[in-house]
Amino acid sequence: MKANYDRLVVLDTETTGMNREGGPHYQGHNIIEIGAVEIINRKLTGRHFHAYIKPTRAIDPEAISVHGITDAFLADKPQYAQIHQAFVDFIQGAELIAHNAPFDVGFMDHEFKNLGVSLQTTELCTITDTLAMAKKIFPGKRNNLDVLCDRYGIDNSRRTLHGALLDAEILADVYLLMTGGQTNLSFNAGTETDNASPMAPRTVKRQKSLKVIPASADEMSAHEARLDFIEQNGSCLWRQ
Incomplete structure (x- = not known):
């Protein structure tokens, strides 16, 4: 499918395990949370996709210390197969924006493979890695999401733990500022669908003149x- 370059989907995932050489998805880990927000014509529309997912294995304690999601919390949540089609429908044809995109995309491809689906994320959408972008803009410096928020004056005080939807919202603000200095993050009206609901606008600290x-x-x-x-x-x- 041809990508709609006016439509961006900013995405983040949380998983049962932390990043290791070769990728944790090769060690049997799973996605347990997906958060994604939509941008059209450089404006947040208010549409988003969000799901908690029951994994096929226990969550590593190290991962719980990062995102705070426990096995007990996920016990009654749907398995990935139950949310797969809604997720694919949301991202298909868009430019997918993620921070350290190979990590998220690797997990997505792993979940597709587990379903027996002959599909890769790059067949659904184009991929843009904001970590790679940041390394070009700020070579030799730390470029995690918290550091970028500090550099661009974005309020991330709600981010006491990692969370896929919150991190996607914050990354959307970072991306817009990285690519054009935009600080007006108002929503378009009348673009919601059944699986999308409006979100409160993010706060961007403006630098005093x-x-x-x-x-x-x-x-x-x-x-x-x-x-x-x-x-x-x-x-x-x-x-x-």
């Missing part, structure tokens, strides 16, 4: 006198 104080007459006079002195002793760059 610097107050410009013009030089006084005495200061200007002293400045010109200093330039005269410099010119007497050689070339004065400020008067060239």
Whole structure:
């Protein structure tokens, strides 16, 4: 399917295990939460996809310390097969935005394979990795989501633990600022569907404008006198 480049889906996942060399999805781990928000024409529409998923294995304690999701909480949640089609319908044809996208996409492809579906995420949508983008913009620096929020003045005070939907909302703000300096994140009206509900607007801290104080007459006079002195002793760059 041809991607609609005006429609972006910003996505995050939480899993039963942490990232390891070779990818935890090769160690039998599962996605346990998916959060995704929709952007059309650089505006958040208010549509989102969100699901908690009952995994086929226990959650690692290390992972629980990051996202706070427990096996008991997921005991009555649907398995991935039950939400698969709704999820695919939401992302299909869009440009998919994720932070460290190979991690999320690898898990998605793993879940497709577990269903016996001959499908890969790249067949559904194009992929943009905001971590790779950030490394180009800020080479040699830390570029996790919290650090990017600090750099762009985005309020992430609600992010006490990782959560897929909240992280997708925050990443949407980061992406818009990374790609165009946009701070007006208003929603379009009339775009909701059955599996999408409106979200509260995010808060973006705007940087205060610097107050410009013009030089006084005495200061200007002293400045010109200093330039005269410099010119007497050689070339004065400020008067060239």
